[in-house]
Amino acid sequence: MSLFRAFALASLLFVAACAQRTPAPVLAPPPVPASTPPPAPIPNNALLVGVSAGEPQPLDEASAARALVAFRTSCPVLIKRVDLSGLTLAGQWDSLCAEAATVPGGSAATFFRDRFEWARVGDGKAFATGYYEPEIAASRTRQPGYDTPIYALPADLVRCARPDGTQGRGRIDPLTQACLPYFTRAEIDDGALANRGLELAWAADPVALFFVEVQGSGRLRLPDGSVMRIGYAGQNGQAYTAIGRLLRERGTLPPGGATMQSIVAWIAAHPDEGKALMRENASYVFFRELTGPGPLGALNVPVTANASVAADPAFVPLGAPVYLALDRPEARGLWIAQDTGGAIKGSNRVDTFWGAGADAERIAGGMAASGSAWVLVPRETVANARARP
Numbered sequence: 329m330s331l332f333r334a335f336a337l338a339s340l341l342f343v344a345a346c347a348q349r350t351p352a353p354v355l356a357p358p359p360v361p362a363s364t365p366p367p368a369p370i371p372n373n374a375l376l377v378g379v380s381a382g383e384p385q386p387l388d389e390a391s392a393a394r395a396l397v398a399f400r401t402s403c404p405v406l407i408k409r410v411d412l413s414g415l416t417l418a419g420q421w422d423s424l425c426a427e428a429a430t431v432p433g434g435s436a437a438t439f440f441r442d443r444f445e446w447a448r449v450g451d452g453k454a455f456a457t458g459y460y461e462p463e464i465a466a467s468r469t470r471q472p473g474y475d476t477p478i479y480a481l482p483a484d485l486v487r488c489a490r491p492d493g494t495q496g497r498g499r500i501d502p503l504t505q506a507c508l509p510y511f512t513r514a515e516i517d518d519g520a521l522a523n524r525g526l527e528l529a530w531a532a533d534p535v536a537l538f539f540v541e542v543q544g545s546g547r548l549r550l551p552d553g554s555v556m557r558i559g560y561a562g563q564n565g566q567a568y569t570a571i572g573r574l575l576r577e578r579g580t581l582p583p584g585g586a587t588m589q590s591i592v593a594w595i596a597a598h599p600d601e602g603k604a605l606m607r608e609n610a611s612y613v614f615f616r617e618l619t620g621p622g623p624l625g626a627l628n629v630p631v632t633a634n635a636s637v638a639a640d641p642a643f644v645p646l647g648a649p650v651y652l653a654l655d656r657p658e659a660r661g662l663w664i665a666q667d668t669g670g671a672i673k674g675s676n677r678v679d680t681f682w683g684a685g686a687d688a689e690r691i692a693g694g695m696a697a698s699g700s701a702w703v704l705v706p707r708e709t710v711a712n713a714r715a716r717p
């Protein structure tokens with residue numbers, strides 16, 4: 329669910345000028361340039377970007393063992409889930425999940441290497457960021473020093489048909505019954521949801537809460553020392569804007585220097601500008617209290633530190649193993665796709681999960697790794713997928 333994720337905008341300006349002199353020969357008018365064809369649509373699943381069979385890569389037993397635990401956890405959901413990537417069909421995961429339950433200790437690497445087909449989606453070129461479970465100071469009740477609300481999912485946030493005919497998250501206007509965009513971050517910060525009984529808790533630091541939203545889950549350290557855990561419940565339907573990208577585009581932070589730590593430090597040094605910057609991200613995340621193991625990923629099962637990864641389900645079956653060969657050694661190895669993220673879009677784009685604590689924060693906040701990715705799928709998946717229309 330992660331952080332973390334950038335786009336660039338460009339504009340073109342054409343200027344034409346002509347001059348007439350007498351007696352100048354009459355020239356034929358220049359040919360009218362052909363209209364620029366519309367850009368090709370971005371392929372929206374793995375089959376459309378192309379899939380090919382790859383060779384198994386060397387596996388570390390420790391990495392494979394962590395992945396096996398996560399894979400077993402995901403299997404009850406994986407075998408029932410519709411695969412949006414188009415790679416697999418119902419029933420194809422059943423035998424692998426049954427076999428995973430009986431793999432003896434010390435044989436996890438062999439299981440993943442020999443019992444799966446290693447597939448490359450598109451060109452296989454991967455980019456990985458990181459996320460973690462942050463801990464922030466908060467209180468279940470509002471009191472001095474705890475003034476920023478942490479909201480539960482509002483009942484009036486619904487899926488509805490917009491005036492342009494598209495479906496999306498919004499709210500129904502009580503007078504016209506029209507589907508309106510839901511409140512933006514700025515509107516919510518200004519009190520659009522106040523006094524509705526939606527406050528799960530109150531945070532001490534609005535900046536810290538902003539980054540809990542980016543991560544999608546967190547731990548609230550309460551005044552008595554106890555911990556309340558919160559997880560993603562929903563989002564307001566507004567587009568996500570990466571504030572690190574804004575800082576890079578404006579020259580505030582150098583290219584490659586917009587880590588989570590550097591962004592937090594800049595906001596701390598420029599509180600007024602930092603508040604305005606965060607409001608430029610109209611996206612807003614709502615939470616629910618978690619009482620069991622967690623945090624929970626998109627499969628509604630707990631994610632595992634150094635074993636779970638967020639991916640785009642249009643290109644990776646959620647629950648499937650993913651092998652990463654990256655230029656950051658700590659992120660190399662086998663992971664299980666158990667989560668998604670608003671900014672994790674496209675083939676071979678992943679967000680690695682690192683757990684909680686100072687080390688997890690350090691690694692996740694600075695993670696930006698490039699390399700190659702393989703998706704591990706049932707045998708004959710590539711041939712079967714190619715044969716389908």
